[in-house]
Amino acid sequence: MDDSQPRFLDDVTVELVKHSASDTDVLWAARVSTAGEQSLDEIGKDPERSKGLINYLMRDRHGSPFEHNAMTFLVSAPIFVFREFHRHRVGWCLAGDSEITLVSEKGHVRRRTIAELYRLWHHGVEDTLPMTRGGVSWHAKAGKWNAQVRIAGVFHYLGLYDTRESAESAVAAFRAENPSKRTRKLASVHRNHVRCYDETTLLASRARILDVMESGVKRLIRLTTAGGRSVRCSVDHAMLTPDGWRKAGELEVGDELMAAGTAPRPSEALIPPSLRRGIGVWTSMQRGRLIKETDTCYLCSGSFPREELTLDHVVPVAADLLKALDERNLAPACRSCHRKKTDSEQALAKRGGKVSIAKPDPIVSIEEDGEEMTYDLSVEGPWHNFLANGIVVHNSYNEESGRYRELQPKFYVPGGARKLVQEGRPGKYVFVEGTEEQHKVVTEAMETSYRQSYAAYQEMLEAGVAREVARAVLPVGLFSSMYATCNARSLMHFLSLRTKSEQAKVPSFPQREIEMVAEKMEAAWAELMPLTHAAFVANGRVAP
Known part of the structure; x- marks a missing residue:
């Protein structure tokens, strides 16, 4: 067929x-x-x-x-x-007071609680402009300023005034006593991106929010780390550890969670341009041998013909030069995933400063923390994770992309x-x-x-x-x-x-x-x- x-x-x-x-x-x-x-x-x-x-x-x-x-x-x-x-x-659910790290296209960071994100996503925000029309106009026959306001289709006549300032004050006072503001959903809320991490290199990246869900009242535990971070979640919520993803309820004091951190930025001067070109030529020569006629992108698990795939260094060259010519460090990646991963790795090619990275942070206490309404995010791949109170957690809804x-x-x-x-x-x-x-x-x-x-x-x-x-x-x-x-x-x-x-x-x-x-x-x-x-x-x- x-x-x-x-x-x-x-x-x-x-x-x-x-x-x-x-x-x-x-x-x-x-x-x-x-x-x-x-x-x-x-x-x-x-x-x-x-x-x-x-x-x-x-x-x-x-x-x-x-x-x-x-x-x-x-x-x-x-x-x-x-x-x-x-x-x-x-x-997998988080408490409503969990702070989610949002990142703009220019790299600016801000935080909102997941409960606030849910409200903004589904119920909109209060408009700053009143849902009224009308105002002040000149009444030529009377020789005075006319003040009137329309709210929800009904006109309210406020009288004639000798000066424009007096008429404007009357309109402002009426609006203050009769507030009329509308709720609307702002498209910008649906364009928010979260801080996420490449689970291979642990370097920070961005992922678009696909949905914010209210998950019902659940039993919560509180995990606190040596670095002072604390997250409240259900026992099933997946947490990133140095050994991969584990459920919160399976963790013990002394186990490590991956949390937001920084590391010195590698210098581009460490890799001469001639060596970079040589690595690129060698990598291209391996395509026919290491990529099948139809193969799978290791980042998104999609199936693609060879011409739509490229060989990607799983651990970036700038992060570990010793793996630059290691075949075991090469894997097929589709164009979209390769471009996204390359963009996130460009920070490694700059001199000086620091780079955002996930680092281990040991757990010092685990406590029962009652029951309350919980929430979760669905975020775009290939890395389905985000930061909650500075700790790397997984989203729980992985649908085919x-x-x-x-x-x-x-x-x-x-x-x-x-x-x-x-x-x-x-x-x-x-x-x-x-x-x-x-x-x-x-x-x-x-x-x-x-x-x-x-x-x-x-x-x-x-x-x-x-x-x-x-x-x-x-x-x-x-x-x-x-x-x-x-x-x-x-x-x-x-x-x-x-x-x-x-x-x-x-x-x-x-x-x-x-x-x-x-x-x-x-x-x-x-x-x-x-x-x-x-x-x-x-x-x-x-x-x-």
């Missing part, structure tokens, strides 16, 4: 990629907190007792024992499903069992079966639209238009893929909202397509943790 021809699918796929989740995780967490470590040998010896304990924890809503596990799913679904999915993402790879023509068309007709008013409606004619109209209209939009996308790519521009014509019915990581407690929250069940104490009315994702996730989870899943169902499908 021609890969460039659109394919139409009526189902989603969910694959359990990896996990460390079982009912014994719940039993271990519950018993060690009440009976101590000596009770752990008893786990699993009495199945009925284990079942009863899990049911008790679920019924009385003791939630923390259900958090000591992890599951990562690879989800493939239409884009409109992910718009619903990330509103109810599971796991149309900036770095060509999107494949897989589109969603509802199957015959999909209910098509909505009856009733908002908040009190039901979906009912569609007729054969309605299904035919939906199928033909969608397939025609998909073919036209993907043809336009291909036409722009062939004309040399950047992928990030060309993708704008693609519809939300396009299939995308995403990694979603969660624990059992957060998954139960998701299932309670995104599945419809007669056994649920609190009814939910999810869109069918995201319910299909939830059903497949639930099926995989039920096999891993059958006792926990049974207790969840028996107690009304309410998360503890």
Whole structure:
């Protein structure tokens, strides 16, 4: 089959990629907190007792024992499903007072709390100009100054005055007593960039914010470092350490977190121009041998033909000259990623001063810190991280990016069992079966639209238009893929909202397509943790 021809699918796929989740995780967490470590040998010896304990924890809503596990799913679904999915993402969250480091194009740094970013992103800011019209005008017949103001379409006559200053004072006083300001969303807020770090070189860079999410009330812990930094987050939030990404709840006092720091800037004089040219020639000679006909960009994981790839020094030449002619330090990178990485490394080619870099900072204390509303960011790749209170943390929503790879023509068309007709008013409606004619109209209209939009996308790519521009014509019915990581407690929250069940104490009315994702996730989870899943169902499908 021609890969460039659109394919139409009526189902989603969910694959359990990896996990460390079982009912014994719940039993271990519950018993060690009440009976101590000596009770752990008893786990699993009495199945009925284990079942009863899990049911008790679920019924009385003791939630923390259900958090000591992890599951990562690879989800493939239409884009409109992910718009619903990330509103109810599971796991990685920060407290609202976490300060996010923002960086302008010129390198100017400022900070906002993540709660403030959420408010600005979704609710806009108060305009400084009143939403009023009118003012002062000359009334020729009366020979005086006329003062009037219109608010929300209603004129308020304020009288005639001998001097213009008196009329202007009357208008100003009225506006002060009757404030009328409008809320608007400023486009500039959506252009904010965060400070992020190249996870290979640890050099600082910039990444655009894609979304700011409110993640619900979660249990928090506070991590404090020797450098005086402190961050409050959920136990599942991923933190960058010298050994890679680790969950906050897995860390111990003495472990190191990567935090914002500086280092002396290497001097360009250390590498003579002739040597630089020689390194460039040698690197170019390795392309045919080290890059396959079709290969993968090591930065964005996109697949590209050889002519769209270049060999990149993973550790920059200016950072470590000894690796300049080391084949193990070369990896294929697409043009977009290579350009972005090169731009961030240009700072290394300047003489003197300092360069921003992530440095280890040991943890000195870890404390429980209550429950409150939490938030998270989604940031652009290839490095999906940002600074929270000066500590490098990961964003939790990694969806396939149309900036770095060509999107494949897989589109969603509802199957015959999909209910098509909505009856009733908002908040009190039901979906009912569609007729054969309605299904035919939906199928033909969608397939025609998909073919036209993907043809336009291909036409722009062939004309040399950047992928990030060309993708704008693609519809939300396009299939995308995403990694979603969660624990059992957060998954139960998701299932309670995104599945419809007669056994649920609190009814939910999810869109069918995201319910299909939830059903497949639930099926995989039920096999891993059958006792926990049974207790969840028996107690009304309410998360503890």
